[in-house]
Amino acid sequence: MTSTRDAALSALRELVGRPDARPHDVEFHDGQYEAIEALVEGRRRALVVQRTGWGKSAVYFVATLLLRRRGAGPTVLVSPLLALMRDQISAAERAGVRAVAINSTNAHEWSDVLAQLDRDEVDVLLVSPERLNNPAFREEQLPALVQRIGMLVVDEAHCISDWGHDFRPDYRRLRDLIGEMPADVPVLATTATANSRVVADVAEQLGVGGRGAPDVLTIRGPLARTSLRLGVLRLRDSASRLAWLLSHLDDLPGSGIIYTLTVSAAVDTARLLREHGHDVRAYTGQTDADERAESEGMLKRNEVKALVATSALGMGFDKPDLGFVVHLGAPSSPVAYYQQVGRAGRASENADVLLLPGVEDRDIWHYFATASMPDQERAERVIAALGDAPISTPALEAMVDIRRTPLELLLKVLDVDGAVRRVQGGWVATGQPWVYDAERYERIAAERRAEQQHMLDYEQTAGCRMEFLQRTLDDDTAVPCGRCDNCAGVWFPQEVGADASAQAGESLDRVGVPIEARRAWPTGADRLDVPVKGRIPAEEQAGEGRALARLTDLGWGGALRGIFAAGAADAPVSPELLGACVRVLAGWDWAERPVAVIAMPSRSRPVLVDSLARGIAEIGRLPYLGALAPVNGGPSGQPGGNSVFRLAGLWDRFSADGIEVPPGPVLLVDDLVDSRWTLTVAARTLRRAGATGVLPFALALRG
Incomplete structure (x- = not known):
């Protein structure tokens, strides 16, 4: 009979795409087979803490194949991010593992997934931790799944621990799930970013239920990343950091990621870079799921220089040849920083990592730290x-x-x-x-303050930066790397061009935010009887629009948040807001001036929208044609949310009947832009009614 190790090696060769390799050409890393054997033969609970790129996914995919061949049920893989799920499914397919996901973006496919589970055609079911508390999933699907589960895998397991840098409350429910599972079901937790305190906390979560307090096997390896060249460049202000990027982005090797601390910073930075000839895209937790998937693919194929991203692109994103990671502002702990820079240099000898800290970093850390604790x-x-x-x-x-x-x-x-x-x-x-457990939360707050100080110490250390990061993760194998700016000297340019400084300053002072037009319909719209797919025809698209500001902006954002606050009265637009909108319109570099103004039919603020549209029309000396008419009761559902369902709630809900739409572009006025599907559907209605272009304009952009 084939030994477990031989069967595991055969599965590993399939996973790495070398099924015909000789036995010694593909071998397990130290600890990989030990974990697989513990799961398959011992049905144990294991925690694997290994650096990014070590092959943690190989452990659970190979173990899944072996367990399934022995008649076990499907593996349930709890995964925290959509980008990570997509990469895990791709990796599973290479190994012959049938993997499917249930998450917030594919609700229209859930019935198909459940049918596949019923037919035992699924090897790995990926779910988000939030899905575990979805009432329908928790009450209708989870109990039966628990009885059939072959293995539970918790990826990015540091999220379990409220001592960790990326604590997510939903992960704490895994303790209850583990306690409900049969005692002989193996459990695997994996992470690349856990210090000793987090390791102990996660191990304690894994050791519940079952046979009382099962032993947890912890496999921990060295965290050094020899391919990374670390550096820190301290500049005067945000304008200087943006100017440095404008001056030197093209000097960085290959394609990479530019991390920011906030959504607004990611969007603004991406816009500035694009306007000055750099091929980049923004990527945040507020970016539509289809757009995120498209951006990930473009980065992997080196079709963009960089994605300007929040931590939404952190855990698990897999591009082995990622050439650089730049941070505009520092994460709040060295542990979080290590996790993000670990995206680079996974399968290459060299990758550049540069931190550009900001004076505002501490304020942002404080905001997120206080927001995450009750x-x-x-x-x-x-x-x-x-x-x-x-x-x-x-x-x-x-x-x-x-x-x-x-x-x-x-x-x-x-x-x-x-x-x-x-x-x-x-x-x-x-x-x-x-x-209220005041003592516990104060201990956590104190630990996070200490981590913030460690990050400041990292910025200012005269010692090896990689060694510093390893020691903060309690890696006692740490030694100087010989590559960072402190070990080998400054390797990055420090000067900032005068033109770039002027361009960055103008960008930060500018009023108005672009509203990017949607170019493609969401996948699966036809499942909800919306007869569209693929790219939106050019003759039905909206043009790029403008909003006065984001709700999160420091300037006009404050006034706009008051207008859109829950319970705020619907009232005409103020002269100050109208004047600011006129300044935005005056600076809009449209190819052709609009020939008329049309309003959206607002459900919540009809007075505000009508007064704004009339005011713009009067000042611009343009005809005001009124508002689109709601059809079948107008839009249903709530703004934002799942794209497929949002589109279904808007489809065929607007009419231009009774409006004599003139040839030429029209200005389409709304109050608040969220998912952009409302404007997309309204623009399609107007284009089909005769408008040669639609230019959306709104007071505010959410996010």
């Missing part, structure tokens, strides 16, 4: 507002006066703590007593 007064306010009847998040937001993003995070924490529960239709209180 505030006692806010928590008690939320619990008091909930009862037995479900309340939706938007309704609760208005009741407790907490903005949506921090409210959603607080609800997740309270859910994990057992005080509230997500059900069909919203949230309810469980009635279980909840006590």
